[in-house]
Amino acid sequence: MISLFHFAFYLLFLLLTIQHSTSFSFNYNFSDPTFDQSVLRLEGDAFLDGDIINLSRYNADDNFDHSQGRATYKQPILLWDPSTGKAANFTTSFTFALRYTVEQPGDGMTFFLLPYPSDLTDRSSQGCLGAVENCYSPNTKRKKHVLAVEFDSYMNDWDPSNSHVGIDVDSISSIVYQNITLSTNTDMRITSNITYDSGTKILTVLVYSDNNVGFGNYSLNAKVDLRSLLPSEVAIGFSGATGHARYVELHQIFNWYFNSTLEPKNISSLGSLSNILKVVIGLVTSLFIIVGFGSIIWWKKYKIRSYREVEMYEVMYNELTKQAGPKVFQYDELLVATKNFAEEQKLESPNIRLVEWVWELHGHGKILEAADDRLDGDFEAGQMECLMVVGLWCAHPDDSQRPNIKKAMDALHFESPLPLLPPQMPVPMYAAPLENISILSRSTSISSAMSTIERC
Ligand SMILES: *[C@@H]1O[C@H](CO)[C@@H](O)[C@H](O)[C@H]1NC(C)=O
Ligand SMILES: *[C@@H]1O[C@H](CO)[C@@H](O)[C@H](O)[C@H]1NC(C)=O
Ligand SMILES: *[C@@H]1O[C@H](CO)[C@@H](O)[C@H](O)[C@H]1NC(C)=O
Numbered sequence: 205m206i207s208l209f210h211f212a213f214y215l216l217f218l219l220l221t222i223q224h225s226t227s228f229s230f231n232y233n234f235s236d237p238t239f240d241q242s243v244l245r246l247e248g249d250a251f252l253d254g255d256i257i258n259l260s261r262y263n264a265d266d267n268f269d270h271s272q273g274r275a276t277y278k279q280p281i282l283l284w285d286p287s288t289g290k291a292a293n294f295t296t297s298f299t300f301a302l303r304y305t306v307e308q309p310g311d312g313m314t315f316f317l318l319p320y321p322s323d324l325t326d327r328s329s330q331g332c333l334g335a336v337e338n339c340y341s342p343n344t345k346r347k348k349h350v351l352a353v354e355f356d357s358y359m360n361d362w363d364p365s366n367s368h369v370g371i372d373v374d375s376i377s378s379i380v381y382q383n384i385t386l387s388t389n390t391d392m393r394i395t396s397n398i399t400y401d402s403g404t405k406i407l408t409v410l411v412y413s414d415n416n417v418g419f420g421n422y423s424l425n426a427k428v429d430l431r432s433l434l435p436s437e438v439a440i441g442f443s444g445a446t447g448h449a450r451y452v453e454l455h456q457i458f459n460w461y462f463n464s465t466l467e468p469k470n471i472s473s474l475g476s477l478s479n480i481l482k483v484v485i486g487l488v489t490s491l492f493i494i495v496g497f498g499s500i501i502w503w504k505k506y507k508i509r510s511y512r513e514v515e516m517y518e519v520m521y522n523e524l525t526k527q528a529g530p531k532v533f534q535y536d537e538l539l540v541a542t543k544n545f546a547e548e549q550k551l552e553s554p555n556i557r558l559v560e561w562v563w564e565l566h567g568h569g570k571i572l573e574a575a576d577d578r579l580d581g582d583f584e585a586g587q588m589e590c591l592m593v594v595g596l597w598c599a600h601p602d603d604s605q606r607p608n609i610k611k612a613m614d615a616l617h618f619e620s621p622l623p624l625l626p627p628q629m630p631v632p633m634y635a636a637p638l639e640n641i642s643i644l645s646r647s648t649s650i651s652s653a654m655s656t657i658e659r660c
């Protein structure tokens with residue numbers, strides 16, 4: 205049983221540590237013919253048109269008002285790691301243009317961070333710039349928090365001017381802004397570099413133009429605690445929206461660079477649920493066989509007390525022997541093999557000792573010492589600790605305290621916090637007559653091991 209648990213832990217560990225690197229980046233040039241559009245999610249009117257992304261539809265001859273669109277990076281981005289509490293330092297850079305030929309441009313575009321996954325809805329049209337839902341009613345209680353850097357080309361009631369860059373935190377009304385000439389009918393391209401330092405919590409926005417020296421360069425920054433504002437997994441991307449027919453423009457993105465100190469969890473390679481399920485099913489099957497096997501010994505040793513039990517024993521015996529799997533031993537053979545069921549030879553005890561030992565290390569804050577020596581410290585501490593704590597959680601002596609498979613998986617995927625386990629392994633309490641204690645403790649251990657695996 206020890207090796208079985210070792211094996212399962214090792215497998216889970218491998219699944220969790222497939223990716224080692226501690227930084228993550230991409231650099232897309234949308235006019236490069238080799239650019240693979242499938243990394244993006246395009247919504248609304250967003251369109252990859254040859255070599256640019258048009259976020260909104262615009263054609264001077266047609267009436268394309270109230271257009272909005274988004275181009276989002278398809279995978280979730282890890283903003284902070286729930287197992288270590290560490291927030292990412294990131295930088296992003298993109299080149300864009302806001303073009304218009306009508307009398308008045310509008311409404312603008314954003315670079316946004318929203319809880320993952322995020323869908324474009326018609327609640328974020330027009331002045332909400334495709335990013336801040338229900339922005340026209342600022343007192344709406346906001347369930348989904350948002351950080352946006354807005355490039356705003358229309359003056360709404362809440363705006364300081366009809367052309368500015370601003371930092372928006374949970375509101376379309378910027379906390380800081382700079383007046384900038386954004387919209388043009390020339391081929392001016394604007395570059396914005398946005399950096400976040402999780403140490404100082406400062407978000408810095410630079411804006412300049414490579415092909416128009418007259419544009420100047422601008423910088424603005426704000427202190428934002430992104431770790432408390434947003435969940436650990438966010439959607440990042442661009443949004444754009446237009447207003448009424450007279451207030452329309454084209455929002456175009458030419459390239460996009462992003463670099464973060466935190467590697468996102470890759471759902472497709474981080475042992476998909478089905479891989480983990482395979483391990484769990486393997487464990488349940490093995491344990492079922494072992495428990496059945498243990499039960500036979502127990503029945504044999506403590507005498508068969510009724511015909512009913514004899515029948516049960518026979519059914520179980522036949523089930524086990526007619527399968528190609530485990531061999532059923534005679535009681536005498538087992539008696540010899542286990543030195544008359546000596547304390548340290550009991551089937552379940554090595555498992556429980558293991559568990560007790562790990563729990564004790566956990567209580568002393570040294571759970572990582574329980575990691576397999578053969579791994580030689582070559583693992584990510586946060587992931588290993590998570591794995592071990594979830595293991596203990598599943599082995600909690602009080603089975604009402606154990607997680608169900610969803611909770612365990614959420615914790616393993618860092619989607620929910622780890623449980624607060626008591627520093628010492630709780631002692632299970634049983635109201636049982638004294639003479640039955642040895643029987644009970646043995647069968648309880650077996651059944652608790654069984655339900656450990658059933659539940660996790
Ligand atoms: C993007 O790709 C196009 C086509 O391959 C190339 O002409 C252009 O120089 C590239 N732009 C950048 C910024 O690398
Ligand atoms: C995208 O923008 C270009 C102008 O650069 C325009 O010719 C094209 O029609 C736009 N595409 C869509 C789908 O609006
Ligand atoms: C921005 O422009 C508006 C008018 O367009 C002006 O009222 C405001 O003072 C300007 N803000 C700054 C910081 O210059």
Ligand SMILES: *[C@@H]1O[C@H](CO)[C@@H](O)[C@H](O)[C@H]1NC(C)=O
Pocket residue numbers: 296297396397410461
């Ligand atoms: C903006 O970011 C890009 C990509 O990291 C970099 O090449 C460029 O030098 C940056 N510009 C400024 C002004 O920092």
Ligand SMILES: *[C@@H]1O[C@H](CO)[C@@H](O)[C@H](O)[C@H]1NC(C)=O
Pocket residue numbers: 290291292293401402403404465466
């Ligand atoms: C982010 O940068 C700060 C220093 O500016 C550093 O203290 C912190 O460790 C960095 N975070 C990560 C996750 O690298």
Ligand SMILES: *[C@@H]1O[C@H](CO)[C@@H](O)[C@H](O)[C@H]1NC(C)=O
Pocket residue numbers: 412413417420421
């Ligand atoms: C900022 O503007 C100055 C003067 O216009 C220019 O020399 C400098 O290169 C600009 N910096 C960036 C990052 O564009």
Ligand SMILES: *[C@@H]1O[C@H](CO)[C@@H](O)[C@H](O)[C@H]1NC(C)=O
Pocket residue numbers: 227229463464
């Ligand atoms: C990402 O940022 C780190 C730290 O600034 C840097 O060392 C690394 O080269 C960057 N990666 C890319 C692909 O730009």
Ligand SMILES: *[C@@H]1O[C@H](CO)[C@@H](O)[C@H](O)[C@H]1NC(C)=O
Pocket residue numbers: 279468470471472473
């Ligand atoms: C996730 O993993 C798959 C397959 O290993 C790979 O193709 C894809 O690029 C990865 N995505 C990210 C965001 O790393």
